[in-house]
Amino acid sequence: MKKFAITLLTATAIMAITASATWAQNMPKKIGYVTNYATHEWYQNVIKGMQDRAAQLGIEFEVRDANLDVAKEVAAAEDFMSQGVDVLIVTPVNEEGVVPLVRRAKEDGIPMVLEGNPVKGMTTMVAICDYDTGYHAGVAAGQYAKDHLGGAAKVMNVGLPLLSATVLRSNGFMDGLKTIIPDATMVHDLDGGGNPDRALEVSSAALAQNADINIIYGINDSSSQGGLQAWKAAGKSQDNLLVVGTGGEGLGFINMMDNEPSYQIEAAMFPEKVGFTAIDAAVKLFNKEEVPPHIVSPTSPMVGKDSWKQFYDLADNKRTIKWDAVNALVPADKCMKTAADL
Amino acid sequence: MQADRSLAGTPTEVSGAPAVTMTGITKLFTGVKALDDVSLTLLPGRVHALMGENGAGKSTLIKILAGVYRPDAGQISITGKLADLRSPRDALRQGIKVVFQEIALIPEFTVAENIFLEGYPTDRLGSIRWDRIRADAAALFARIGFDVNPDDKVGNLPVSKQQMVEIARALAHEARVVVMDEPTSSLTPAEVAKLFDVIRRLTALGMAVVYVSHKLDEIFEIADTVTVLRDGRHISTKPVSEHTHETLITDMIGRRIDNLFPRARGAAGEQVILDVEELSTEKLKGISFKARAGEVLGFFGLMGAGRTELAKAIVGFDPITTGRITIGGQLLQPHDTRTGKALGIGLLTEDRKSEGLMLDLSVTHNMSLASLERFSKSGFVSEPSEKSAVQAFVDRFRVKTPGLTRQIKFLSGGNQQKVLLARWLMRGLKVIVVDEPTRGIDVGAKSEIFALIDELASDGLAVILMTSEMPELLGLSDRIAVLAEGRLTAIMDRADATQEKILDAAIA
């Protein structure tokens, strides 16, 4: 709480100096956010970003958790609407379940921003581009392989075929990699379930079968960690290995980048920035400004050992985003590929 | 052929063709003949008893009549017409109702709902006419003199009333034949009398009744004709008036038993081994008695008098509210079975299946359960010494088993009982409490169990016998105690005891 108060104070100070541009807009009084799964690290950080931005702009901000339950999500959103929030932000638990909600918000004239996934009939959505994230990490990995791995690229993909987002990441990674190393191959395409113990288990089998793997790509940090740990458990040296993680939502990747020589690239998605962008989009909607249907929140590969320090501070086992650095990233106007292209 | 004989034995005043004729029925189970060319003729208005030891084929024959099994050979005709009974429902439709030992009612439904389970009357809109069901059930009960409320939930009724409901179901379906499988096994004498009354009303209505039972006294009281089966074969069909207890037993087991209650032991000793003082539990009130080494102390009581409760309380299984139990001079404290065992008291339960046997485990493991410590050193079981001890008891008790590793569920009731008795004797006890030791056991095996109990007493144990069987009580006991509603109402020497005195005390 104390920390929050301090943030609030600084935010107000910053606001006085820098927010003259935003002052030109009308500010919504209150924004309500219904998240789908607040316990997850990713959403924790999204919420953190929203809180930061809302405080900067002097907007009252409240979060409810649907805990993966559509009924709960709809109830929470309706509650917000009847309370009279000015803008609603929703991370849909599932796309179909939220359609009536979008319709109702429209009827009631309450602007609504979707986070993460599109819903039929929505005005706008704030999300990262999964394919692009993978793609740029792939390009970086290609460079690294060229420089350090003798130009060979045999990839074990610790994936999650269940979700289109994670499939896009893997596809993007391979496509990006091939721009540098055209004969790169995906030796194993695994379903690691997105969780570390499963990822570890399936990776062990795959590594045993294919000794020539030299790049491990994980669709999230748990997956890359599972893959790397399977590698270590098999007693292999990390000398000719590159591990690429995706997400950067917690402390795991920082720890790995610090301690594991092979963990050189993280395709960071900056969840805080997603939250930040969502609040900005909410303000724009409130002012009836024109917005694209997909507002892209920027991502960027971090390459090399200390690269994370460019974007994050770490103290007391807590990380804080460096807004200047992240806000300096230029987002794409639109994604190179989306789920529609699969 | 048997059909003729049975007809010949039928009194002439009964007119009309047989209700059901079964001829040459044969049934195989994986190659073993459970029934071999058995015939049976049931006459309207008559009670036909079906007798035989366990495994004689009674159940198979009944199940064929009920439509549960289909015979491999033979014919069934109902009122002269050849019939094919495909299922219990089919049999019921053709007028045959079997009341099995395990009651087949839906406990959550009311009495009336259960009676008309096979088809509820509906109105034109298809909704069930509950009012008619209730009225019909009440009328039915009035006709046969049942004292049951049609609106009661079946699950809340005692077994005896549930049985009545089953019988009423037969009437509701205008059955011609009612088969009763061991109907008195869980009834009190008063309830048995009521049941017999109902059976007489059924026969007066022209129904044929098949009565399956082990209990000789009941057969002589209620049956007109007796058919005995043994090893799946038909042995005899005679009017009951041509039988004596002895001839019936001889037919059933194929040999004569001269003395059902052999007595080899001498007089009881003087040393008090079990001393129960002012014992009370939720059910029992202030019970005191002493038992001496070498005596059999029989406890009699009607259903619900508290026999089983007393048995479980004195071995430490059930908690007590007040009182002291002393075994061999030492107080049973704390009040649990572990202490009880250590002091030398054990219970042979009345409910073998749910409290005695470990069905999936071997004869050895079942027998050695209470005395494993004796075969163990620092927690490890010495299997050779365990095995030889078990073998010794199998030999001594003449337990019929193909091997010591045989799962106990494949043994007959009598042999299972011997194993359970051995469980305690192997441990070495001062007092053994035996609760209904011959329940569900063949006549032949019964006398062996009685002999074993006698042997135990002569070895110096105090035997506490809980029984609802008067012959067993009188045949085995040195002294007789009587329980009524949780109180000890009388305690007497065998020499002074008469059936009347005992019943008197039991009803008090």
Next chain:
Amino acid sequence: MTELSRSAPQVSPKLGWLTSQTQLVLLVTLFALCLLISLAAPQFYSVDNIIAILRQSSLVLIVAVGMTMLLIAAEVDLSVGASLAFAGVVAMDVTNKTSSVTLGVMAGILFGGGVGLINGLIVTKLRINSLIATIAMMMMLQGSVYLYSREAVQNKHLQPLFTWLSTGYVGPLPLPVVVTAVLFAIGYVVLRHTTLGRYVYAVGANEKAARLSGIRPARIKMLVFIVTGLLTGLVGVILCSLMNAGQPTAGRGFELTVVAAVILGGTSLTGGRGTLLGTLLGVLILKVIDNGIIILRWDQDLQMVIPGFIIVIASYLDLLRKKSNAS
């Protein structure tokens, strides 16, 4: 039922063979699986792969030793998955804070034991059905692990000993495999040759009969719950070492894998029946299937489908065997 007793003697000479038939079928299945997989993918027999299979099997088998005893005692523990995740989080956190691997490992194991103790108390004292009690425990653990730590606890202590727990070798064998072998052997001896083992069977086969025979079923059950808990804690520590992080999300579905393996091994859910040898084979079969599907590059969704199918078949065969045994 009455007919059984008469025909029983005819079956008896084959008895020894019949009782071990479940295991024989499992053994043949295991060999057939290995053979088929290796024909299609020779790498199956590579040292790396065999070690990978053994290491994965050992994690399941350690808990399955306890679970087999629980099922024989007619109880079950479905909180093992959640408990092992929490135990791993605790182990890593304590090691981070104290820089002592010993303390961390102890904390993890004792945490699991504590969960087992509470499960045992709930089941024996409050007399709540263990299925319900341990599902409730699973929910409580899955929720409270987030109260303890919002995210995965990373390895800050960098103690090589901690990593050695999962990746170390004793001679040619990975340490977890050696630990498993020792625990399995102890469990086997206890169940087969000690009074305690006999009592576990007795309590599961007929609790009242056991109590009438002077055994205290509550104590036996309590003990088996605690043993299962301790073993779960140990696996939590090993998995944490293997992942190099205490992951709150670890162990999802682990309880089902364990129970499935135990049931596949011929242990009855109703208690009183089962062997550790069967469990060992059950675990190996499930893990070989898991591994084979990846090696063969089949669709990984089959990793759920095939074991489910095999459990149905195995249970049905067991039923057939019991029927033929009975008639």
